[in-house]
Amino acid sequence: MLTSITPEEAAGKLREGAVLVDVREPDEHARERIPGALNLPLSRLGAAEPVLPPGRAVVFHCRSGARTQAHAARLAARAGAGPAYVVAGGIDAWKRAGLPVAADRRQPLELMRQVQIAAGTLVVLGVVLGALVSPWLYGVSAFVGAGLVFAGVSGTCGMAVLLRRMPWNRQVPDGRRHDVPPLS
Numbered sequence: 001m002l003t004s005i006t007p008e009e010a011a012g013k014l015r016e017g018a019v020l021v022d023v024r025e026p027d028e029h030a031r032e033r034i035p036g037a038l039n040l041p042l043s044r045l046g047a048a049e050p051v052l053p054p055g056r057a058v059v060f061h062c063r064s065g066a067r068t069q070a071h072a073a074r075l076a077a078r079a080g081a082g083p084a085y086v087v088a089g090g091i092d093a094w095k096r097a098g099l100p101v102a103a104d105r106r107q108p109l110e111l112m113r114q115v116q117i118a119a120g121t122l123v124v125l126g127v128v129l130g131a132l133v134s135p136w137l138y139g140v141s142a143f144v145g146a147g148l149v150f151a152g153v154s155g156t157c158g159m160a161v162l163l164r165r166m167p168w169n170r171q172v173p174d175g176r177r178h179d180v181p182p183l184s
Contacts, residue, residue: 002060002072002079002086007097010059010087018057018085023068023075027169031107034061034091035100042071045078054080061087061094108169115159119144 022037029039058079060068068086076084126140151157
């Protein structure tokens with residue numbers, strides 16, 4: 001199981017040689033990350049993923065701490081024999097503690113934020129057009145609502161798939177890869 005620690009305690013563990021692992025998706029990691037963190041997204045944490053360096057302490061983090069707590073058993077299994085921790089409050093708490101973060105605002109907004117913005121805009125647009133133009137246009141809001149329900153039930157979001165292919169969602173070339181480096 002993972003032990004919850006404060007951002008300051010996590011920074012101390014890192015100075016002692018612990019491995020920091022960011023479990024957020026690559027688009028989140030590319031936009032803002034704790035320097036030196038490996039990106040091992042929960043979505044890719046399958047049985048074929050490598051176990052982290054044996055015997056070394058591992059500190060996991062996400063944005064708020066909720067994802068790491070929800071998947072604590074899976075993450076602890078990947079941590080190997082060494083101690084495993086989770087940063088309470090995630091990168092948000094890390095920033096509030098005044099610890100360093102690397103931000104690259106040239107990277108696109110996180111995909112889920114884009115989905116929220118697009119879905120919200122379409123719902124409002126459907127309501128306004130339904131009231132001003134034709135009641136049939138309320139169907140736009142109903143269609144988006146049905147799509148969100150489908151995404152929640154199935155785990156597949158058509159809007160996210162579409163937005164991921166948009167030209168603005170190509171990562172800015174900066175010579176770095178934001179994926180997990182191979183572990184020896």
